[in-house]
Amino acid sequence: MTSQTYDYIKIEKKWQKKWYKEKIYEAKKQDKKKFFIHFAYPGVSGYLHVGHMRGFTYCDIISRYKLMTDHEVLFPAGFHASGIPSFGFAKKVERKDPDIIKMLKEYGLKDDFIKKLKDPTKVVEYFGNVYVKDYWKKFGFLIDYSRIMSTISEGYKNFIKWQFHKLNEKHLLIKKPHFAPYCSNCGPVAVDKSETDILKGGNAEILEFTTIKFKLIDGTILPAATLRPETIFGVTNMWVNPNVEYVKAKINDEIWILSKQAYEKIIFQVDSIKLLKEKIKGQDLIGKKCIIPLINREIKILSGPFADPNVASGIVMSVPAHAPYDWIALVESGEDIDPITIIDVKGYGTNPAKEACDALNIKSQTETEKLDQATEEIYKKEFHTGYLNENTGKYAGIKVSDIKDEVKNELIENNQAIIMREFSEEVICRCGRKVIIKQIPDQWFIKYSDGNLTNKSKKHVSNMNISPEDYKNELPGILEWFDDRACIRKGSWLGTEFPFKKDWIIEPISDSTLYPAYYIVSKYINEGKIKPDELTVEFFDYVFIGKGKAKKPIWSIIKNDFDYWYPVDLNLGGKEHKTVHFPVFLMNHVAIMPEEKRPKGIFVHWWVTQKGKEKISKSKGGAEHINEAAIKYGVDAMRLYYSHIGSPFVDIEWDVEAVTKYKNRLANIYKLVYQIKELKDKSNNNLDNWLISIMHRSIKKTKDALENYDLRIATNEIFFECQKNIQWYLNRGGGNKKILNNFLKNWIILMTPIAPHLSEELWMLKGMKNLVSLENYPSFNQEFISEKDEVGEYLLQKVTSDISEILKVTKIQPKKIFIYTSPEWKINIMKKTIDQIDKNTFNIGMIIKDTITDPKLKNNAKEVSQYVGKLQGEIKKLNENDKKRYLTDIKEFTYLEQAKDYLNNIFKCEIMIYSSDSDNIYDPLNKNRFAAPLRPAIYIE
């Protein structure tokens, strides 16, 4: 192994050891500006994958950058251990789930140890360790490891209890009934796409059927369930399935007729319900009459075999003017009933349902596919563009989309309807039972709907620093829409006991809103300087909101810390947090913390997906394991990949080949530094000044980008532009040791936040003794900018590419190349014209006159006027950069003359350079007349 081999494994180990030994990560309160950054702590649900590292890495990059720009940085981390995941994991271990056991064995765990993971707290402990040791430390994160905490620790629980006391004091805890997915065997279950808790039905939505109480003559209730309560005005009859035996139930004081299936669902949703012995055949209801509530019209019950006993109440009201199913059924029934139109919609006449059926040529109730299509079409049209007409009484003229809830609410207030909730598709629990929706009568909520809280939060957002900008604009809407959130639950999971109701546990979103504040305390807990049971309500009142007095000296020490570090400057999290975590993070701070302690910034990043934009999921194959990837590609390569492959605000694909390319790039940089070491010292003023100048441009661009957290732009500048520049310098023949050294040092520092291990290694190679991680980021200095040399190199590149172009087109094998730089008068005119156009004083005649006062140009008047004429249009198209280039004073002839060796080298032939102003020019084809500023004429033999 030669010294030039990039042995990243060795390098990583070496520098991590040093960082962690010297504890350079530890945040210390100093007289500097502080920066508090953290990521939304991960849930403890198993091993993480390469996707999770994206956000963590961004956080470390920003944190390292701040550390290098004169900030004292606090970058803590912890685990969100509350909730179902660790509990579920433990359960799986307990029942020896083969996938889980296999996975644990793959990670090298012994049977004895695996057994221990039946205990959820052991699960948390184990994975907490994995996250710290195998992920965060392996990636070189300068997390303050002295503050690591978990949400199921005693101290944290006391903190959460305090939070809920505060919410209660502010009247932000309320009680009301709630409807939640529930398994009669396992308790509450989460219905979501990941299907953690369930076997089937992850895509199910909860549908809210307005169940309207139609009354039979004897007062018995025939409940018709509908998603479109506003159509009640258009009801002409009822549909009852003749083949179904309905049951009767007593709900409060009412007798209801409904399907057996409906009964079994509704018992969980109403307070008082009793099944009666009496049953009734659908057939026996047909022909009877009932009354439409609200409008008190009498209608007939008809036979509707399509009325599905599994859907809602099993009984359907018929709106033939607006529901294709009802229309066709009515036609087929042969009854003499006129549809009632209640909605006016552009593009339809008096009976939209009939028109839609006709358009699709629907003839029978059995054509369900077409009927569904017709239903959807009409529903969409009517909902978005329809208005209720005169048949709807006081609602006439109102938009359908605005009225739905009003009709529903009126019916409910009049005790003429209830809401019945049901899944859009079947949901089956892990245990095999059907998941139902259950009413929880006295559910506690955090009142996020509170107007005052919402408004204050929205106002706070407007002063925050939020990336991306789009999210900042979205947030007020989200806060507005964010509703009360059920905050406690009873069931098998981990979390803090709710202080106001015994045996109930605070749910995991509600216990992770103010938590960055706890990082200030966790350090003292971890170091044994204060005990968990000392963290009383008085303690937190004093430390966090300055209420009361310090009962012990340590209280004021902690408070001092808190006052220095808080608020959070930047909270990073994935896009999944946009509508859940970030809103509650904000609103709880606004509710509880004083104004100066509310968060300053949020950074939302998108995900790493599998090929084909699929979410990486452990259950569905998953991506590479973090530790394997780290060995295969190297940590710095992965860090570079995350920060460069795409904008933080798009999903990126995990692309093994791309990561490999990044790895090679780092190896090249490593080699390049070695190669430069071996160069012979030589100087070239123009070129050397150019390198310094361009270096400072890069410094400026990088810093500007990093200040805005534009990680990708910064990374591009450092790892691609800088490399390109130094490559140009070397290819051009540059070799000034002093300047190269200076360039490299700056370059290495620039790289450090992104590829810290490589940077440390290179820094040492340059003979530096200190840690580059603790260096100061280079600062931009205008003095080092040399416009002249930048323009000179630009000219050279332009000439080179022009010559190449000519060679390519003409296919000439060049023997001699002649270059003619612009005559002085054209340069003067160019400058004058730019100046005058900018000042809006352009006068073509004056410029020509001025120019030909020069006796040498007297005979060239025609050429002069032609040139000026063309210039005008061209200059208007120029941008500021271009203009600046033309206005820069540079002796083109001299510059090119000095770069002759380079041209010589490139084109492998003799190069002759002339100024168009000089007399002895070899120019057989009179090409020099085409010479213009920064665009010399070329002639090739």
Add this chain to the structure above:
RNA sequence: GCAGGGGUACCCGAGCGGUCAAAGGGGCAGGGCUUAGGACCCUGUGACGUAGGUCUUCGAGCGUUCAAAUCGCUCCCCCUGCACCA
């Protein structure tokens, strides 16, 4: 349903009124370096062109403008989040 984001050359992806035939990377082709290379360097990669040029392109169609990938409208198509999962 509510809300958000997109469609750019072979692919990924930047650009978001003139600097745009459109950055950067990858792929592909040719050349170089090499014992070899899947490492690295150079060149090319819309079409046409024996002089640095011209022509046609940025989902589709209209429009605004001296000027549009970039702005407006309409349409088509994709993707994502949505609360008791974190």
